[in-house]
Amino acid sequence: MALAEKLAAQQRSISVAEFFEKNKHLLGFDSPTRGIITTIKEAVDNSLDACEEAEVLPDIFVSIVRTDRDVLRIAVEDNGPGILAEKVPFVFGKLLYGSRFHQIRQSRGQQGIGISAAVLYAQLTTGIPAKVISRTDARAAAHLFELMIRTEKNEPEILRHEEVEWDRTHGTRIEIEFTGTLAAKKRLIDYLRYTAVVNPHARIQADIDGEFHSFDRASEEVITPPEAIAPHPHGIEFGTLKRMASASSDDVETFLIAGFSRVGKKSAEQMLSLAGIRGTRKAKGLSSEQLKVLLDAMQTVNVPPPPASLCLSPIGEEMIVQGLEKEFSMDFVRARTRKAQVFSGHPFIVETALGYGGKLDAEGQGQLLRFANRVPLLYQQGACAITSAASEVNWKAYNLSQQGLPMGPVLILVHVASTNVPFTSESKDAVAAIPEIEREIVLALQDLGRELKAFINKRERSKLAENRARAICSIIPDIAGKVAEIVEKPVPDIAPIEGQIMRKIIARKVTREGTVELSVHNYTRSPAEVMLYLISGDDASGADQPPDFTDAFGDEFNKVWKVRIEPESHWRVHYPGRGGGSLDMRGVEEKMKVVVDLDVQ
Amino acid sequence: MSSKDVDALARRQLVGIAETWYDQFTEGRIPSLTLPTRTKQNIEYDETSEVWKYGERGTTRTANSEKSALHILKMAYVIGFLKQQLQESRSSTLREMYYISEGWKRAKFSAQDESNMLVEDLEIITELSREAFHLRPEEDGASVYGPLRLKETTKRGVRDIHCQQDVGEAGYPIPNNVENIEFVEHDAKFIIAMETGGMYARLMENGFDEEHDAVLVHLKGQPARSTRRMLRRMNQDLGLPVVVFTDGDPWSYRIYASVAYGSIKAAHMSEILATPTAQFIGVQPSDISDYNLPSDKLTEGDVAALKSELTDPRFDTEYWRRQIKLQLEMGLKSEQQAFASRGLDFVTKEYLPARLGEMGIL
Numbered sequence: 001m002a003l004a005e006k007l008a009a010q011q012r013s014i015s016v017a018e019f020f021e022k023n024k025h026l027l028g029f030d031s032p033t034r035g036i037i038t039t040i041k042e043a044v045d046n047s048l049d050a051c052e053e054a055e056v057l058p059d060i061f062v063s064i065v066r067t068d069r070d071v072l073r074i075a076v077e078d079n080g081p082g083i084l085a086e087k088v089p090f091v092f093g094k095l096l097y098g099s100r101f102h103q104i105r106q107s108r109g110q111q112g113i114g115i116s117a118a119v120l121y122a123q124l125t126t127g128i129p130a131k132v133i134s135r136t137d138a139r140a141a142a143h144l145f146e147l148m149i150r151t152e153k154n155e156p157e158i159l160r161h162e163e164v165e166w167d168r169t170h171g172t173r174i175e176i177e178f179t180g181t182l183a184a185k186k187r188l189i190d191y192l193r194y195t196a197v198v199n200p201h202a203r204i205q206a207d208i209d210g211e212f213h214s215f216d217r218a219s220e221e222v223i224t225p226p227e228a229i230a231p232h233p234h235g236i237e238f239g240t241l242k243r244m245a246s247a248s249s250d251d252v253e254t255f256l257i258a259g260f261s262r263v264g265k266k267s268a269e270q271m272l273s274l275a276g277i278r279g280t281r282k283a284k285g286l287s288s289e290q291l292k293v294l295l296d297a298m299q300t301v302n303v304p305p306p307p308a309s310l311c312l313s314p315i316g317e318e319m320i321v322q323g324l325e326k327e328f329s330m331d332f333v334r335a336r337t338r339k340a341q342v343f344s345g346h347p348f349i350v351e352t353a354l355g356y357g358g359k360l361d362a363e364g365q366g367q368l369l370r371f372a373n374r375v376p377l378l379y380q381q382g383a384c385a386i387t388s389a390a391s392e393v394n395w396k397a398y399n400l401s402q403q404g405l406p407m408g409p410v411l412i413l414v415h416v417a418s419t420n421v422p423f424t425s426e427s428k429d430a431v432a433a434i435p436e437i438e439r440e441i442v443l444a445l446q447d448l449g450r451e452l453k454a455f456i457n458k459r460e461r462s463k464l465a466e467n468r469a470r471a472i473c474s475i476i477p478d479i480a481g482k483v484a485e486i487v488e489k490p491v492p493d494i495a496p497i498e499g500q501i502m503r504k505i506i507a508r509k510v511t512r513e514g515t516v517e518l519s520v521h522n523y524t525r526s527p528a529e530v531m532l533y534l535i536s537g538d539d540a541s542g543a544d545q546p547p548d549f550t551d552a553f554g555d556e557f558n559k560v561w562k563v564r565i566e567p568e569s570h571w572r573v574h575y576p577g578r579g580g581g582s583l584d585m586r587g588v589e590e591k592m593k594v595v596v597d598l599d600v601q
Numbered sequence: 602m603s604s605k606d607v608d609a610l611a612r613r614q615l616v617g618i619a620e621t622w623y624d625q626f627t628e629g630r631i632p633s634l635t636l637p638t639r640t641k642q643n644i645e646y647d648e649t650s651e652v653w654k655y656g657e658r659g660t661t662r663t664a665n666s667e668k669s670a671l672h673i674l675k676m677a678y679v680i681g682f683l684k685q686q687l688q689e690s691r692s693s694t695l696r697e698m699y700y701i702s703e704g705w706k707r708a709k710f711s712a713q714d715e716s717n718m719l720v721e722d723l724e725i726i727t728e729l730s731r732e733a734f735h736l737r738p739e740e741d742g743a744s745v746y747g748p749l750r751l752k753e754t755t756k757r758g759v760r761d762i763h764c765q766q767d768v769g770e771a772g773y774p775i776p777n778n779v780e781n782i783e784f785v786e787h788d789a790k791f792i793i794a795m796e797t798g799g800m801y802a803r804l805m806e807n808g809f810d811e812e813h814d815a816v817l818v819h820l821k822g823q824p825a826r827s828t829r830r831m832l833r834r835m836n837q838d839l840g841l842p843v844v845v846f847t848d849g850d851p852w853s854y855r856i857y858a859s860v861a862y863g864s865i866k867a868a869h870m871s872e873i874l875a876t877p878t879a880q881f882i883g884v885q886p887s888d889i890s891d892y893n894l895p896s897d898k899l900t901e902g903d904v905a906a907l908k909s910e911l912t913d914p915r916f917d918t919e920y921w922r923r924q925i926k927l928q929l930e931m932g933l934k935s936e937q938q939a940f941a942s943r944g945l946d947f948v949t950k951e952y953l954p955a956r957l958g959e960m961g962i963l
Contacts, residue, residue: 468667475670478707480626482677486619486684492626501631501665 018151020095020117028379028427029121032180036064036074037188037378038427039121042114043076043174044192045375048199050080050172052225057217058202062192064182064209071126072180072209077173082136085143085161092119092132092174093147093156115174120149122178129159131175135166142166182209187378189213193327194369194376198315198415200323218322226313229419230261232306233271233298235345241295245283252286252294253279262304271297308340308347312417315374320353320413328411331357332455335413336444343436348418350440354448355411356455365403366410370431372421377429384430386414389441398449399456414441466594469502473596476501477510495521495570505565505588507532510598511579516540519572520585522565530588532561536581543575556581607733612687614727615680615734622677632673633663636722637869641913644868651877653862653915655725655869671707672719678708679719683734692735695720725869732778742775742827746805747816748788749835754781761785764816770805772819779830784838787816791962792835793882793953794818796847796856800937800948807949813963816841823856826867829874832860836876842962843876846953849884849894850934851906851925854916857881862915882956886928889935892952895942896933903934 024030028038040062051058059079067073083091095116119130135142146160166173182188185208196204196215201223204215231240233256248255256268263271272279274297277290286294315323320335335353342348360367370377370386381387387405395406405412422432431437476494484491498506498521505528506521516538522528534540539557540547549560563571579599622632637643637655645656664670682701686693693701699716702709710716720731731738749764753776764773776782793815795801801819804810810817816835820828836843845860847853858864861879863871889896899907907925910916916925928934940948957963 471667472665472670475667475674475707476632476664479622479632479664479670479674479677482674482681482708483619483622483626483632486616486677486681487623489623492623494626497626497631 018154020120024117024121025427028429029117032125032178033184034379035118035121035125035178036072036180036182037184037191038114039074039118039176039178040064040076040188041191041375041378042118043074044195044204046115047076047078047080047172048195048202048374051078051202052223054081055222055225056080057220057222058199058204060202060204062204062206062208064207066182066209067177070179070181071177072182073175073177075173075175077168077171079168079171082170082172083134084136085134088132088134088143088145089147089156089158092116092130092145093149093158095120095149095154116149118176119147120151122176123148125179126177128177133164133166133173135168135170135172138169142168185211191376191378194371194378195374197323197327197369197413198320198371198374198376200315200319200326216326218326219319221319223313227310229307229311230259232342232345232347233260233263233267233301233303234342235306235420236260236295236298238292238295241298242288242291245286245291248283250283251280252277252283255283256298260298261306267301267303270301274300305340305342306345306347306419308342308349311419312340312347312349314349314351314417315415317351320351320415324353324355324411324413328355329359330355330409330411331459332452333411334448334451336447338440338444341436341440343422343434346418346420346422348416348421348437348440350437350444351413351415351417352441352444352448353411353413354445354452355413356452357409360409360411362409364407366400366406366408366412368405369411369413371413371415372423372428372431373417374415375428377431379427380424380429383424385433385438386416386431386441388433389438390414390445392438393442393445393449395449398453400449400452412445414445416441469504470594470596472501473498473506473594474598477598495519498523502594504592504594505530505585506594506596507583507585508596508598509534509579509583511577514576514578515574516577516579517572517574518561518583519570520563520565521570522567524592525567527564527566528588529562529564530593531586532559532563533584533586534559534561534581536577536579538575538577538579538581540575540577543573545571545573608687608690608735611727611729611733612684614729615683615687615723618723618726619677619680622673631664633661634669634673634676634722634726635659635661636725639721639866639868641865644865644914646914647871650872652871652875653868654871675702675705675708675710675715676719676722678702678705679716679723683723683736686735690735692737694737695731698736721867721869728869730870730873732780737777738826742777742825742831743819743821744772744774744801745816745818745831746772746801747792747810748814749816750785750787752783752785754783765810770802772801772805772817775825775827775831777827779827779834782831782834784835787839787841788814789816789839789841790814791842791844791957792816792818792832794820794824794832794843794845794860794879795937796820796822796853797937800846803938803945804949807946809949809953812949813954813957820845820847820856820860824860826870826874829860829876832879833874833876836878843879844882844957844960844962845879846882846937847884848934848936849886849889849928850899850936851903851910851928853884854881854910854921854925858913858915880960882953882960884935884937884939886924886931886933888952889928889931889933892940892943894935894939896935896939899928899932899934904929904932 029035047060061077063075065073129146129148132145141163144164148157150157200218203217206213253268256263275294314337317335317337324333333355337351340347340349391404395402400406422434424430424432480492480494503523508519510517535558540559547559548562551558565571583597625632638658638660643656643658644653647654662669664673699713745764753760845857847856863875
């Protein structure tokens with residue numbers, strides 16, 4: 001037998017499902033640990049997309065239960081519009097089946113691979129079929145399916161289908177069991193938190209092997225789903241043009257005007273005259289050669305950018321700030337939504353936010369949160385254009401130290417929204433290096449960097465002013481004491497001077513000749529209510545103002561006074577004691593308070 | 602005024618500063634301190650006393666900055682210390698006070714300069730000299746040699762000294778407190794003050810004091826306060842003209858200026874330290890060319906100092922402008938001992954008699 005014949009016997013078509021079975025990493029199923037995150041990510045993305053389309057506020061429940069030593073049951077449930085019973089097997093049991101692949105608009109999922117790949121992964125590791133419940137309406141019944149994928153044909157196999165009782169009036173629940181570990185639990189929680197940040201209209205609750213996490217809604221505003229638009233002549237490829245032309249029954253001119261966004265009669269005529277094609281010809285009848293010439297002409301003619309406001313749905317500056325503030329505690333947070341831009345005919349919008357201080361980790365590199373179409377990107381940070389753009393910014397100019405990314409308590413959020421986010425691979429982990437996108441990220445971050453610098457400078461200044469005032473306020477009593485000694489008169493009251501310097505609320509402790517004096521001066525223009533906490537060896541018995549609360553631990557006493565002080569007045573307590581210890585005042589804004597302990601030199 | 606009265610006045614003045622602050626405290630005002638600005642831009646010629654004094658420009662330090670608050674705190678400690686010292690009739694040196702401040706916690710001095718400046722501030726405010734506070738300077742008074750008899754009240758009694766017959770070659774050393782000296786008699790016609798020890802010894806060896814009835818004073822470089830006070834007293838009390846003989850360079854002209862007009866640093870003391878009638882004898886820039894003296898080139902620093910003198914109000918006279926401009930043109934300077942190139946007797950036999958004749962002293 002000739003070799004070619006031998007080979008021919010082995011040559012046959014490969015099903016997509018078979019292909020992905022062998023190339024799991026392309027879809028983000030390279031390890032059991034990652035498999036869990038990818039599964040939940042795909043399911044949650046679908047839920048959010050579905051809720052958005054139905055214009056309902058998403059209410060999503062995620063659960064992971066360990067059913068056996070290394071078998072995990074993952075369930076994701078939403079209150080979306082549900083899926084028609086006859087479509088359910090295809091959505092979950094057939095790869096490359098979806099509603100959004102042919103549409104040009106911003107959406108989380110697109111190709112219809114994600115969730116069915118998870119079903120396939122489960123089937124490969126445990127052989128347990130996926131369980132789906134879906135209900136479209138309160139009046140309709142809920143349908144339960146148990147599904148598997150026939151890999152050689154890429155077709156769903158329904159193992160069970162029945163109508164069931166379900167407590168949700170509409171929505172979808174998917175349950176998948178596969179071998180895996182919870183090693184990546186932290187990353188999973190990060191994913192849910194980041195999702196909550198960029199979807200402030202969603203409520204996400206999660207039960208991760210008995211550990212409960214809740215990410216509340218920060219906004220009650222339903223997101224208007226972006227509309228699909230016609231392709232833009234500058235972003236189109238030959239194959240697409242050919243497919244569109246063959247499906248058209250119009251003449252070429254009408255085909256151009258109706259089939260593409262921003263193409264009017266004038267630009268259509270320009271394209272046709274440039275290509276040397278008569279406008280009255282049928283689009284269907286054009287040869288490949290003619291279509292190639294037409295494609296070139298379409299790129300040459302100047303056409304306005306695509307209508308980004310229709311097909312893109314940026315989160316918005318206010319929402320980003322709200323979303324970040326509910327999940328992170330920071331002293332500074334600002335967001336910037338740039339104007340829509342275009343790369344190769346695809347509209348995109350870059351949004352960034354910069355957070356600083358608060359409870360952010362002050363050690364090491366700052367955090368970078370990457371998002372594409374409202375989906376957090378968790379892997380391959382180093383390969384992502386967002387990372388390189390954020391590292392390209394000269395953060396040192398904004399008073400931050402920098403080793404690639406800025407160092408210290410910094411959080412950077414970058415969201416790229418587009419009808420076609422250019423990912424480096426199908427696992428959608430990293431944004432490809434597109435100069436137009438990188439430029440927008442750099443500009444937005446520089447803008448925020450300038451605001452952060454102003455904030456840091458202002459804070460430094462007020463810190464300096466406070467240090468200065470604190471220093472003076474500890475020297476003034478010494479001057480008063482020495483001056484009184486020289487003129488042989490009683491020590492003058494320095495309180496008015498302190499007030500003049502500080503314009504603040506001052507708590508002061510001083511111990512003289514066995515008497516501890518504690519005072520609070522309110523030099524502000526409004527009344528103040530404060531709590532004075534003093535931990536020292538004295539029990540404050542015999543105080544002229546007994547503490548509201550005393551607590552003994554070891555040989556120390558914690559004393560608390562609750563005090564209300566009118567503006568421009570003061571409160572005082574004396575008791576016999578040795579002084580020392582530590583004094584704190586609460587109930588006052590940090591920048592308005594000064595605690596002066598004259599027992600500590 | 603008896604020394605007891607001076608002590609009482611000093612105490613009153615010092616405590617007065619503290620009282621001002623005390624009043625500021627009780628009125629709820631932040632303590633402050635106003636002093637004249639101590640720069641050459643703020644010295645003015647006083648017609649009546651014929652000396653240069655601080656002008657109107659003042660600097661107010663208010664304790665609303667950490668630095669000023671500390672300054673006031675330190676001053677309060679110094680006042681407290683001086684008050685006690687006056688009370689106990691003790692005295693101390695500036696350096697001793699610097700070490701005493703070690704125990705003043707936050708108010709301790711970070712350097713000797715700081716305590717010196719503070720004491721000068723107190724002199725300005727109280728219009729008294731530091732001697733009135735019983736503070737002795739560390740600096741060494743220079744010496745006097747000539748036909749002069751005086752009495753000095755020392756801690757061990759009164760000493761009667763003739764400044765030629767009772768002293769060695771080093772001459773009579775000027776004490777820190779010149780007020781303790783009483784002049785008895787003299788046979789002098791004028792006083793010649795010299796910058797260097799070499800020239801002082803040359804005039805003594807050549808018998809210049811005897812030949813011309815001169816009192817020789819060795820300034821030892823930039824003269825100490827006591828040396829300037831001694832010159833002033835001999836000039837005032839004995840009516841003797843004073844001439845100053847220094848090197849021919851910009852730094853030496855400042856020695857003359859501090860004798861004649863007072864120094865910028867101690868302009869508040871000018872009235873008791875300066876000798877306004879003191880005249881500059883040499884080395885004049887014109888002498889360098891007239892006598893063809895061995896010379897050195899002016900350094901960049903010399904040129905800058907000469908230019909700075911052109912804007913110094915103390916050198917704003919026809920004579921000095923001409924001499925300084927001449928020197929800048931020549932680009933040369935000479936030391937007073939350069940006259941030795943014409944023989945060891947040239948300076949006492951030729952140069953000084955000629956100059957003194959020109960100046961109407963001989």
